[in-house]
Amino acid sequence: MSEISVSTLLLWLVLLLFVSGFFSIAETAMMAVNRYRLRLRAQRGVRGAKLALGLLARIDKLLGVILLGNTLVAAGAATLTAVITKRLFGEGEVALAIGTVAISFALLVFSEITPKVVGAAHADRLAPVVSYILSPMLKAATPVVWFVNLFVQGLLKLFRFQPGRGAEATLSQEEVRSLVLEGHYFRGKHRAMLANLLDLDSVSVDDVMTPRNHIEALDLSEKPALLAQQLATSYHTRVPVFEHALDNIIGVLHLKQVLRLQQVGEMDAEHLRGILRPAYFIPAGTPLLAQLQQFQADRQRLGLVVDEYGELLGLVSLEDILEEIVGEFTTQAPGGPEIFQREPDGSVVVDGMASLRVLNRKLGTSFPLEGPKTLSGLIVEHLGDIPEAGVSFRLAGQTVEVLQVQDHAVRVVKLAPPVGRSPLPPLQTTGEQASSIS
Numbered sequence: 001m002s003e004i005s006v007s008t009l010l011l012w013l014v015l016l017l018f019v020s021g022f023f024s025i026a027e028t029a030m031m032a033v034n035r036y037r038l039r040l041r042a043q044r045g046v047r048g049a050k051l052a053l054g055l056l057a058r059i060d061k062l063l064g065v066i067l068l069g070n071t072l073v074a075a076g077a078a079t080l081t082a083v084i085t086k087r088l089f090g091e092g093e094v095a096l097a098i099g100t101v102a103i104s105f106a107l108l109v110f111s112e113i114t115p116k117v118v119g120a121a122h123a124d125r126l127a128p129v130v131s132y133i134l135s136p137m138l139k140a141a142t143p144v145v146w147f148v149n150l151f152v153q154g155l156l157k158l159f160r161f162q163p164g165r166g167a168e169a170t171l172s173q174e175e176v177r178s179l180v181l182e183g184h185y186f187r188g189k190h191r192a193m194l195a196n197l198l199d200l201d202s203v204s205v206d207d208v209m210t211p212r213n214h215i216e217a218l219d220l221s222e223k224p225a226l227l228a229q230q231l232a233t234s235y236h237t238r239v240p241v242f243e244h245a246l247d248n249i250i251g252v253l254h255l256k257q258v259l260r261l262q263q264v265g266e267m268d269a270e271h272l273r274g275i276l277r278p279a280y281f282i283p284a285g286t287p288l289l290a291q292l293q294q295f296q297a298d299r300q301r302l303g304l305v306v307d308e309y310g311e312l313l314g315l316v317s318l319e320d321i322l323e324e325i326v327g328e329f330t331t332q333a334p335g336g337p338e339i340f341q342r343e344p345d346g347s348v349v350v351d352g353m354a355s356l357r358v359l360n361r362k363l364g365t366s367f368p369l370e371g372p373k374t375l376s377g378l379i380v381e382h383l384g385d386i387p388e389a390g391v392s393f394r395l396a397g398q399t400v401e402v403l404q405v406q407d408h409a410v411r412v413v414k415l416a417p418p419v420g421r422s423p424l425p426p427l428q429t430t431g432e433q434a435s436s437i438s
Helices: 006-032 035-043 047-056 059-089 093-121 123-140 142-158 173-182 188-202 224-233 255-264 269-274 288-298 318-326 356-363 375-383 430-436
Strands: 238-243 245-254 281-283 302-306 312-317 340-342 348-351 392-395 398-406 409-416
Touching (some): 006 047, 093 123, 245 269, 288 318, 375 409
Antiparallel strands (some): 238 245, 340 348, 348 409, 398 409
């Protein structure tokens, strides 16, 4: 090597640093690439993506050829540095120390840190490109890599470590939810809908059902004139029908079928009984996702929630579940009470029977969801008694004032914003506050 000039040796050293940088950038890009995006590009016919997927399927051999090449290049660079140092400064210990520090710094900056930062930042673009070079290298170096991997596999067995064989790590539901909410793959309404969909399994029918005392049902024991009036003023398309007591549900009436009876003047209990459809019952605590699938399998749109003793608890419809995914889209009952009413001072007057989940979603409050489902129930549980109108107290960071109590329940409540904070935020839809569902 004595006949080779120092300038030529320096050029070879720079080339080796460049090659080492390539191995570093290739290693980082291949490890950091988004495999789902890579698989999609491969399905679209991108050859580089197909090569990259093939290399990633043999991850042990891929790492073997990358590290083998990088090690050989680093060793060659160190040897060249020693030769150049000897040519320029002699064989002194100081010169060798300077040469060692110089090549270490060059390898660290130009062949390790900088390439790896670039590879991590542009992994999706670089992985298919470097695969064109790594793929033939892997084929050429297969015998050497195989020989090296014999020792690697021996060490792994010695330490009783069994690596996964090509199986990609699966994500838990919480990890997928975090990916949806915090990642940059989904935005706006799509992100909210996906987050809500993932939450369906942790929300039960008890959380979204219409409570028993709010169910609009038809009592067949009433007089025909009263039945006709109730049907004429109903805004629902399906109405549960009972006889004498609400727990004695005998069927569900579709109002479209009532039109024929009205035309022929047969609006009595017996004729209505003849067009009833069987009632559909749902056990309390059923997750919304399971119930959505059950609605689809049974071709139902409305179900009555019952407890373990068969007592009616409430009513849930297909629309109630869909609103948990896409947000509210149904209209309120004509003349029905408003659940929220904004006051000039920034407080909100709330219906005491409002769902705590709806309050948390629309007002940004943090009422606990583990116990009672309504604000009235939470207040009674918190105080241990039915309060009187005018009582004011703190609950879950909110100033709560009871405005009206009726029939042993809190009917109207005023929520003031916490001290030192701005007024309660504007009302939001389900899609705008996806992360509050839990």
